[in-house]
Amino acid sequence: EPEVTQTPSHQVTQMGQEVILRCVPISNHLYFYWYRQILGQKVEFLVSFYNNEISEKSEIFDDQFSVERPDGSNFTLKIRSTKLEDSAMYFCASSEQERLETQYFGPGTRLLVL
Amino acid sequence: DQQVKQNSPSLSVQEGRISILNCDYTNSMFDYFLWYKKYPAEGPTFLISISSIKDKNEDGRFTVFLNKSAKHLSLHIVPSQPGDSAVYFCAANSMYRTNTGNQFYFGTGTSLTVIP
Numbered sequence: 013e014p015e016v017t018q019t020p021s022h023q024v025t026q027m028g029q030e031v032i033l034r035c036v037p038i039s040n041h042l043y044f045y046w047y048r049q050i051l052g053q054k055v056e057f058l059v060s061f062y063n064n065e066i067s068e069k070s071e072i073f074d075d076q077f078s079v080e081r082p083d084g085s086n087f088t089l090k091i092r093s094t095k096l097e098d099s100a101m102y103f104c105a106s107s108e109q110e111r112l113e114t115q116y117f118g119p120g121t122r123l124l125v126l
Numbered sequence: 127d128q129q130v131k132q133n134s135p136s137l138s139v140q141e142g143r144i145s146i147l148n149c150d151y152t153n154s155m156f157d158y159f160l161w162y163k164k165y166p167a168e169g170p171t172f173l174i175s176i177s178s179i180k181d182k183n184e185d186g187r188f189t190v191f192l193n194k195s196a197k198h199l200s201l202h203i204v205p206s207q208p209g210d211s212a213v214y215f216c217a218a219n220s221m222y223r224t225n226t227g228n229q230f231y232f233g234t235g236t237s238l239t240v241i242p
Contacts, residue, residue, distance in 0.1 A: 016169070052234075053234060054128070054130070054215075054231075054232045054233060054234045054235070055170065055215060055217075055232035055235075056232070057230065057231075103169050103170070104169075105169070114172070115172070116169075116171075117168075117169025117170045117171065118169050119167060119168050119169050120167075120168075120169055
């Protein structure tokens with residue numbers, strides 16, 4: 013069964029550094045998403061991406077964040093200057109249609125900012 | 127702004143018995159609700175959904191009940207099996223894209239342990 017993959021599984025970085033989290037969505041999917049879950053808290057929506065542009069973003073997704081689909085297969089989340097509070101599990105998801113229940117989630121990248 | 131709440135962080139149930147996971151929401155514009163299941167080191171996977179035109183949706187051992195007046199939904203698992211042990215997230219949105227847009231809102235999750 014096709015699945016969403018994410019790399020790396022864990023990343024440790026120093027505050028102020030840039031990080032890029034990578035995702036490979038399911039190949040025929042058209043909609044892509046990033047979510048995060050701070051330890052012990054709820055899963056939060058960050059951004060959705062369709063047709064090579066952001067279709068929606070939450071308040072969390074400020075100017076420090078950006079997304080890109082650089083080569084038609086990868087979908088990346090960049091945090092330009094990480095803060096301590098960016099430490100979280102980041103989930104990528106993709107869907108063939110713009111339907112909530114058809115989003116397939118990757119296993120997540122655990123980001124730790126020191 | 128906790129629009130979706132799961133007040134029980136954990137639940138333990140004997141194998142074969144019923145598991146009941148609860149979820150409350152505050153935004154009256156929500157009309158579409160989902161349950162996701164998450165195993166350790168994996169992303170959430172869709173389990174079952176319900177729209178506000180229904181008060182019950184059943185899929186095998188899983189049934190979701192919606193009480194719109196109380197802004198409450200619950201997931202029933204009968205009979206519970208050890209493989210059901212996971213974290214269960216409730217999520218909500220509006221299908222009609224009003225003030226909630228494209229995103230949906232998750233609860234904090236309930237960790238279910240089914241004891242053999």
